Amino acid sequence: xxxxxxxxxxxxxxxxxxxxxxxxxxxxxxxxxxxxxxxxxxxxxxxxxxxxxxxxxxxxxxxxxxxxxxxxxxxxxxxxxxxxxxxxxxxxxxxxxxxxxxxxxxxxxxxxxxxxxxxxxxxxxxxxxxxxxxxxxxxxxxxxxxxxxxxxxxxxxxxxxxxxxxxxxxxxxxxxxxxxxxxxxxxxxxxxxxxxxxxxxxxxxxxxxxxxxxxxxxxxxxxxxxxxxxxxxxxxxxxxxxxxxxxxxxxxxxxxxxxxxxxxxxxxxxxxxxxxxxxxxxxxxxxxxxxxxxxxxxxxxxxxxxxxxxxxxxxxxxxxxxxxxxxxxxxxxxxxxxxxxxxxxxxxxxxxxxxxxxxxxxxxxxxxxxxxxxxxxxxxxxxxxxxxxxxxxxxxxxxxxxxxxxxxxxxxxxxxxxxxx
Numbered sequence: 001x002x003x004x005x006x007x008x009x010x011x012x013x014x015x016x017x018x019x020x021x022x023x024x025x026x027x028x029x030x031x032x033x034x035x036x037x038x039x040x041x042x043x044x045x046x047x048x049x050x051x052x053x054x055x056x057x058x059x060x061x062x063x064x065x066x067x068x069x070x071x072x073x074x075x076x077x078x079x080x081x082x083x084x085x086x087x088x089x090x091x092x093x094x095x096x097x098x099x100x101x102x103x104x105x106x107x108x109x110x111x112x113x114x115x116x117x118x119x120x121x122x123x124x125x126x127x128x129x130x131x132x133x134x135x136x137x138x139x140x141x142x143x144x145x146x147x148x149x150x151x152x153x154x155x156x157x158x159x160x161x162x163x164x165x166x167x168x169x170x171x172x173x174x175x176x177x178x179x180x181x182x183x184x185x186x187x188x189x190x191x192x193x194x195x196x197x198x199x200x201x202x203x204x205x206x207x208x209x210x211x212x213x214x215x216x217x218x219x220x221x222x223x224x225x226x227x228x229x230x231x232x233x234x235x236x237x238x239x240x241x242x243x244x245x246x247x248x249x250x251x252x253x254x255x256x257x258x259x260x261x262x263x264x265x266x267x268x269x270x271x272x273x274x275x276x277x278x279x280x281x282x283x284x285x286x287x288x289x290x291x292x293x294x295x296x297x298x299x300x301x302x303x304x305x306x307x308x309x310x311x312x313x314x315x316x317x318x319x320x321x322x323x324x325x326x327x328x329x330x331x332x333x334x335x336x337x338x339x340x341x342x343x344x345x346x347x348x349x350x351x352x353x354x355x356x357x358x359x360x361x362x363x364x365x366x367x368x369x370x371x372x373x374x375x376x377x378x379x380x381x382x383x384x385x386x387x388x389x390x391x392x393x394x395x396x397x398x399x400x401x402x403x404x405x406x407x408x409x410x411x412x413x414x415x416x417x418x419x420x421x
């Protein structure tokens with residue numbers, strides 16, 4: 001039986017050492033690259049495509065830019081308290097109004113019927129009170145008449161008892177007659193005690209009943225006063241001087257109870273409402289100062305209110321002019337650019353604010369070598385920021401140069417080879 005025979009490939013004697021030497025060289029080169037301080041992902045970049053800034057030590061002004069909207073300092077809202085139907089409109093939207101000026105007339109049949117019903121209840125309750133007081137007075141007089149009669153009988157019977165005693169003592173009258181008069185005298189004496197007690201009880205109960213009835217009447221009168229006030233509120237009047245806005249009504253329009261029908265704005269005094277990034281929520285508080293530069297003059301504003309609700313990554317604050325003066329040419333709805341002071345100026349290590357911060361979050365930067373041939377990635381720690389500078393807390397030294405232009409194309413790089421095209 002025949003068998004297959006393995007045929008060995010023969011190489012020249014010089015090739016085997018060459019292969020071994022080549023593999024060793026590859027391993028050594030790879031190790032050298034791995035251990036080299038210049039190892040990593042590298043990209044060649046033209047000098048004219050980047051911005052290089054120098055790390056310096058100087059004064060850091062702790063402020064942030066804020067864009068705000070001019071709004072009236074005070075606003076009075078007008079609501080249809082009880083609702084109703086628009087009967088007549090006496091003024092147009094945007095007009096100036098004075099206190100007490102009639103704006104719109106409403107009608108509400110249900111409210112009018114309610115007032116009539118409450119007036120009827122009050123009248124009936126007052127009649128009940130008068131009837132009760134009359135009954136109490138009649139009862140008091142009845143008790144008084146009975147006491148007069150009892151006192152009369154006691155006086156008369158007392159005299160008869162004394163007279164019968166003398167006659168019985170002389171033997172001119174029987175003892176039985178004396179005893180009858182004494183029994184009758186004792187009866188009226190006890191009757192007087194009971195009648196006085198009954199009179200006192202009736203007076204106490206009648207007074208309590210009158211007090212309760214008067215309290216109920218007073219409550220009904222208060223309810224009637226409120227109902228009449230709501231009825232008067234159908235004639236909507238201006239409570240203050242100002243400019244009427246958001247007043248868009250039509251004759252015959254039906255309004256629900258509590259529906260907003262307009263507002264009156266302060267036409268001369270303004271505040272600024274601004275939205276601030278939620279990052280600064282813990283650093284913004286009432287009475288902090290903002291600086292507005294307008295028409296070559298600076299105006300100070302003070303935070304008067306902070307709204308803690310965060311919407312779309314921002315929270316709202318209200319600022320008022322701190323020194324009582326405000327620009328004379330601002331208008332409602334105007335947008336203003338301000339600087340909000342978060343802290344006092346302080347000495348710090350600084351680098352110019354640049355677009356790189358949005359790409360790295362301030363966690364690392366490209367530091368340019370002393371000969372300017374390359375920029376190497378370095379981890380750093382940064383603090384506060386304003387329009388011009390970023391505070392450096394760790395990782396950089398004064399005099400070092402940093403790439404501050406955008407890192408969009410370099411996010412995965414460890415080193416930039418710098419040169420001209």
